[in-house]
Amino acid sequence: MKKKILVVDDEMNIGLLLENILTPAFEVTYHANSGDAVRWLEGHLPDLIICDIEMPGMDGYAFLGHVRQRGFTQHTPVIMLSARSESRERIKCYRLGAQDYLTKPFNPEELDEIIKKNLFPLHATSPW
Amino acid sequence: MEMPLSTNAIQMNYAPSKYSPLEKPYDLCFIEQACRGNQESMRAMILTFLSTTQLAVREIQAAHQRHDLESIRRTAHRVKPTFSMYGMERLAALLQSIEEMAIQGSGHPSLPTYIDSLVAQFERIVPSIQNEYSIH
Numbered sequence: 001m002k003k004k005i006l007v008v009d010d011e012m013n014i015g016l017l018l019e020n021i022l023t024p025a026f027e028v029t030y031h032a033n034s035g036d037a038v039r040w041l042e043g044h045l046p047d048l049i050i051c052d053i054e055m056p057g058m059d060g061y062a063f064l065g066h067v068r069q070r071g072f073t074q075h076t077p078v079i080m081l082s083a084r085s086e087s088r089e090r091i092k093c094y095r096l097g098a099q100d101y102l103t104k105p106f107n108p109e110e111l112d113e114i115i116k117k118n119l120f121p122l123h124a125t126s127p128w
Numbered sequence: 129m130e131m132p133l134s135t136n137a138i139q140m141n142y143a144p145s146k147y148s149p150l151e152k153p154y155d156l157c158f159i160e161q162a163c164r165g166n167q168e169s170m171r172a173m174i175l176t177f178l179s180t181t182q183l184a185v186r187e188i189q190a191a192h193q194r195h196d197l198e199s200i201r202r203t204a205h206r207v208k209p210t211f212s213m214y215g216m217e218r219l220a221a222l223l224q225s226i227e228e229m230a231i232q233g234s235g236h237p238s239l240p241t242y243i244d245s246l247v248a249q250f251e252r253i254v255p256s257i258q259n260e261y262s263i264h
Contacts, residue, residue, distance in 0.1 A: 013210040021161045104209035
């Protein structure tokens with residue numbers, strides 16, 4: 001059974017890119033805004049979440065906070081995405097409960113290693 | 129045929145009006161690899177890129193006309209990585225500068241010029257991509 005990854009990013013090109021990179025190894029669900037992602041989470045449980053920080057309405061920090069407050073997703077690994085690379089952004093994400101942080105444009109190899117680390121910590125090879 | 133520059137554009141060191149003959153203004157290798165040779169996926173990604181970036185460039189222009197610096201900043205920040213993904217580093221650099229100018233506050237003297245240059249360069253690149261990938 002494929003692991004499920006939820007991608008939340010208001011930039012459709014990033015969402016489409018991640019869908020292409022991660023499919024077919026994973027079952028990928030993409031939402032362009034946090035509101036839709038929150039509603040989706042009411043009926044689904046992802047194995048990992050990749051989330052942009054700066055989004056209109058509910059930003060990535062607030063979405064991360066919501067994910068951590070929900071019983072079902074409080075331990076779901078979350079990878080934050082941002083075009084910013086400052087340490088203070090990373091620190092804020094880690095303090096809010098994110099596992100990792102990727103700067104856009106990201107290196108797919110780095111994404112691969114981060115996903116592997118969080119989904120398959122005891123295995124050396126990725127599923128794709 | 130040389131495309132006309134927008135009337136307010138000036139030569140800038142890092143964003144000249146012309147690319148050298150050996151320099152391609154875009155590079156879709158990263159996208160090709162992401163799509164693993166699937167032409168349908170590639171075409172879908174390029175179509176999305178062209179439509180969304182066109183909207184973003186227009187939004188930056190419109191936001192500038194209504195003196196909405198926050199919209200300029202937010203849109204430039206959002207699409208900047210996308211242009212990098214498509215190997216359009218000069219446009220990404222322009223957007224970085226536009227974002228920084230918008231953060232600095234109203235009245236930055238170079239902002240209109242940079243936005244004009246963004247529009248001019250974008251409008252030159254789009255037909256090249258459309259022709260190469262038979263997208264019209």
